[in-house]
Every structure is written in C-alpha cells, then in structure tokens.
Amino acid sequence: MPKITWKGQWDAVAIAxxxxxxxxxxxxxxxxxxxxxxxxxxxxxxxxLVLASRQLILxxxxxxxxxxxxxxxxxxxxxxxxxxxxxxxxxxxLPGRDQMVLALELAGLEPGWAPLSVTPDRTWxxxxxxxxxxxxxxxxxxxxxxxxxxxxxxxxxxxxxxILLGAAQLASGGRxxxxxxxxxxxxxxxxxxxxxxxxxxxxxxxxxxxSGAATLRRRDQRTSALWFGALFAGLVVMALAAIRSxxxxxxxxxxxxxxxxxxxxxxxxxxxxxxxxxxxxSIGAALTVVAMLALPPVLARFDTQGAPEGRFERWPLxxxxxxxxxxxxxxxxxxxxxxxxxxxxxxxxxxxxxxxxNEYLETWLEAGWxxxxxxxxxxxxxxxxxxxxxxxxxxxxxxxQRAASIGIGxxxxxxxxxxxxxxxxxxxxxxxxxxxLELARRTDQTH
Numbered sequence: 001m002p003k004i005t006w007k008g009q010w011d012a013v014a015i016a017x018x019x020x021x022x023x024x025x026x027x028x029x030x031x032x033x034x035x036x037x038x039x040x041x042x043x044x045x046x047x048x049l050v051l052a053s054r055q056l057i058l059x060x061x062x063x064x065x066x067x068x069x070x071x072x073x074x075x076x077x078x079x080x081x082x083x084x085x086x087x088x089x090x091x092x093x094l095p096g097r098d099q100m101v102l103a104l105e106l107a108g109l110e111p112g113w114a115p116l117s118v119t120p121d122r123t124w125x126x127x128x129x130x131x132x133x134x135x136x137x138x139x140x141x142x143x144x145x146x147x148x149x150x151x152x153x154x155x156x157x158x159x160x161x162x163i164l165l166g167a168a169q170l171a172s173g174g175r176x177x178x179x180x181x182x183x184x185x186x187x188x189x190x191x192x193x194x195x196x197x198x199x200x201x202x203x204x205x206x207x208x209x210x211s212g213a214a215t216l217r218r219r220d221q222r223t224s225a226l227w228f229g230a231l232f233a234g235l236v237v238m239a240l241a242a243i244r245s246x247x248x249x250x251x252x253x254x255x256x257x258x259x260x261x262x263x264x265x266x267x268x269x270x271x272x273x274x275x276x277x278x279x280x281x282s283i284g285a286a287l288t289v290v291a292m293l294a295l296p297p298v299l300a301r302f303d304t305q306g307a308p309e310g311r312f313e314r315w316p317l318x319x320x321x322x323x324x325x326x327x328x329x330x331x332x333x334x335x336x337x338x339x340x341x342x343x344x345x346x347x348x349x350x351x352x353x354x355x356x357x358n359e360y361l362e363t364w365l366e367a368g369w370x371x372x373x374x375x376x377x378x379x380x381x382x383x384x385x386x387x388x389x390x391x392x393x394x395x396x397x398x399x400x401q402r403a404a405s406i407g408i409g410x411x412x413x414x415x416x417x418x419x420x421x422x423x424x425x426x427x428x429x430x431x432x433x434x435x436x437l438e439l440a441r442r443t444d445q446t447h
Contacts, residue, residue: 038424055142086114
C-alpha cells in the first residue's frame, strides 16, 4: 500500500474519508438513540465534506456529474425546505394540520409561524444525518482509483470484524453489545439490528468475490486475493446462518448468483477455470455445513405458525396516513409521531413500531410526492449506470462498479421490508457504492 501523506489535496480527502468510514462503523450502527455517537459521525463528516467539495470545484470534476449531484442536492433540500418557517395562513391550510390547529384553539392560542414539518426538530436531525453519506459520495467522485479500492477493502475488513464481534457477543451471553436495547441471544456486530449486519455482509460479498476473480484476468501470480474471496464467501454463508436474519437469508441466493456473474466477467468472460471453481466450491462447502448443522434454526425463522407479520398488517394504516399529508408529506423523521396519532387503540401492545419497515412507504408519508419523485429519479440513474457498468469491458474500475451495483441492489431490496438506509453506517456504505457506480460513465482503459 502506498504511503498516504498530507501532501496534496487528494491525500487529505483520502484520509478524511477513511476516518469517516471508521467512525461510521464504530458509532453509526443504529438509526436512533445514542445521539452523541451519531453526532460524532456527523462531525467527522464535516472535514471530508469541505475537502471533497473543494476538490470537485477546483478540478472541474463536478461538471461530469451534474445529474447525480443535482439528485444529491434534491435529497438534502427536502428536509431543509420542510424546516423553513411558514406564515400561519400557509401551514394551517396544509393537509393533515387540522389536529394541530384544533389543539391550539383548545389551548386558547393563536397559530404562529411554523414549518411544513409536524416535527421540525426531527426533520432537522434528518438533515444533519445526511452529512456523512453526502460527504462520502463527494469523496468517491474526487478520489483516485487506488484510494477508492482501499476504502472498499476497509469495508470488507469491517465486515469480517463485525462477524468476529458478533461471535464474541454470542459467546459472552449478553455482553459486548454496542447498543443498550439489543438482546443477548442475537448476533449484531456493530449494529443494533441483526438485519442490518446481514445487509452489510451481503454488500461486501460481491466486492470480495469480484476482486478475487479479477486476478485471473490479470494473470496475477499472487492468488491470495482469490483465496480470500473464496474464504470470505464461505464465511458470509456461515455468518448468515448464525445471524438468522430473514432478509439476509432471502437475499443471499440472488446476491450470490449476480456476484458470481460479475466474477465471471472480472475473470475475463472465458470458460470458467479452476479459480472460479474454487469460489463456487468454497460457497458450496459452506452451504453444505450450514445444511447439516444449522438448517433447522434457520428454517424456524420463517415459521410464524400462522401468526401475522406486524409490519405487513400496519402498512395499510401507514399508507392511509400518508394520503392525509399529500402532496408535501408530514416532514422527514416524523413517522413515529404521525403513526402514534393514527394507531388504533385495539392495536396497542408492548411492541414499538417506530419505523414503517418500508423505506418507500415511509418516504411517501414524510416527503410526499416530492420524495417519490426523487426515488424515481434515483432509480432511473441507477438503471442507466448499471447498463453502462455491466456492458463495459473488464477493467479495474469496471470490477468495482459492477460490485457496487450489486451492493446498491441489496440495500434497495432490503428497504422494501426494513429501514437499512436510516442507519448511518449503511447510508455511508450506500453512498460509497453510488459514488463508484456514478463513475461508470467514465472510460477506463486500465485492465
């Protein structure tokens, strides 16, 4: 690894990005609670935000990424716009504000200036939470290929560290958890939610597999990367069996198949040789071990014994609440307050439904049609960049871009039934993948 110094702006951006990534894994594994830890990640993002923005402006690289930067600006603008104070005549006429107006009337108070958001404090926190992923996305656009590859390697190393920490958590019988509300019989690693740990492993999987297969194309005499990719894939299989995340187990098969396809491309698109067979064999061996030793507990996670899944049953109620706040939404971060105001009394129990467990539905509630428009624009960008990345010839940049597209797909699919992108760690990793995929529009001749 070349020596990184403070000479030159590029090196400063790389160091700031590495610091932010380390802070994200150490302190950003939860979507709520421990505000001080999350604030540390946000503060760590400020130097990178300044350095990366300056680098893009000075080099003129921002002109190559106008659409994606505009999309990022739209994402950041939503909570900021929702926090702007509005005159009483405006905000009281917005849909869904009748109960707020009634409460003021009952208290004998006149409506004053207020923002669009029904929970302005949480909306402001949502805006601050965008600083780390925004900074990391800008950094990925301004860094060299070598530094981007080092950041990817750090994510893979963090995934392994998360597995080891999870094993230690399970062995400790309730100790070594980083978040107070985690239960002592589940593996969570750096996260408060085992589903999010599973997603972090699935995002790292294609990078490890593709990087190993790329050594076959380059006819690299060192086979350590290939063996590492094979061992990491087998480790992920066994870790997912131990984590017992239904989302992770469900997504594993499609992620694996697409990762192997990307590995085949990285290897040169020729007839599968012994190297690729090593990758497939290691995964097959791990699956065999899981089937023999851990299959019953894994299958038990999918056996609800006829009991309904709470999140699915509550989605119609969330959709109905979203209709009441259209077209502008209730404000980013307001889900908990809004849902509590419409939750039927007969559904009150000991459970705490603080998120919709569906990023798209929750965005519709909180950001209205503007939020849905941004999501659709992002999906258009994603499809176009995927098309460019997957049809391109094998190259060092192309290998990372195809792996990044798989990582983005993992988090987009997981967002259908959970809220991974509201966890700072995964939001930063998502931004890393988006930055890599955005570079698919460039032509790279390095093979």
